[in-house]
Amino acid sequence: MPEAAVRAAVPEDAPEIARIQLVTWRTAYADLLGEQALAELETTAEQQWAEAIAHPATTVYVATEGVHTVGFCVAGPAPEEEVASASGELPEDAGRTGLIATILVEPRWGRRGHGGRLLHSAAQGLRRQQKDRGISWVAESDSASLSFFRRAGWRPDGTVRTLDTGERRLREVRLTGQLDIELVG
Template structure:
């Protein structure tokens, strides 16, 4: 494997982050989401420019290629609340994390490096644990987070994806090693 690394995203990474987001979702979620939802991802560049400018976004690289990304930050109350709406005691120190690696670069440790780097930054910022929402049918993401020691916490939600319900589960875990996904 060529040199692999994780670094903070830069403005010039935005077009490639948007492409990875679009292409990976179109590949990974083709059976899960309607075409009109996936087609609506055609230009997320502006949203990613905003994220890179104002949030914690990390990118994974292999050699000269940008192969994945992670966006992470303190979780809004609406994301960390239990199903009954109550907030857990650690709500203020819970982070919301999303990791995405382009499938052709998968299973090479990029996701684990992204999660570990984000975890370290979040710990330094005062966070104590992380959560992520994943489609229940996405076994690849479920396996990734499970290998990192994250587990479903029993909270689910159903999203309307162009008239098709998509059930998501929330997984939760620590921000310290072993993040060995």
């Protein structure tokens, strides 16, 4: 197997990140999101990823295998509205909480440890920012992602939200866990 690695994204990565997101969403989430959301993604994703890469408070990571970019992750400080309870109250550790906004690995590169390496790198980056707990939102029906985070020791904290994709309503659960993640194997 060619060498696998994770690095911070650069502006030139935006088109490939957008491509991976579109392929992965079409493969894994088409039924959850609907065609309208996927069509909108086609026209906006590359620009959105260029903006995310340039954003000073977040880091976009890319997973590579040999010369191929195979996945990505974005992490940064958790905004108050993301870490607050359903009633709007902030936990004591709100300022020390990071957000893993997304982790996606293109399906054909799955089951090769790329997701774990991305999560580990993002957690290390958040720890360097003085964060000691992380959160992430995952579709309630996405058993693969829920299982991935559970293996990392992250659990639902009881908070849910519903997103409107224009065609469907997507229910997400908030997961939380420590950032002292160790890679195994």
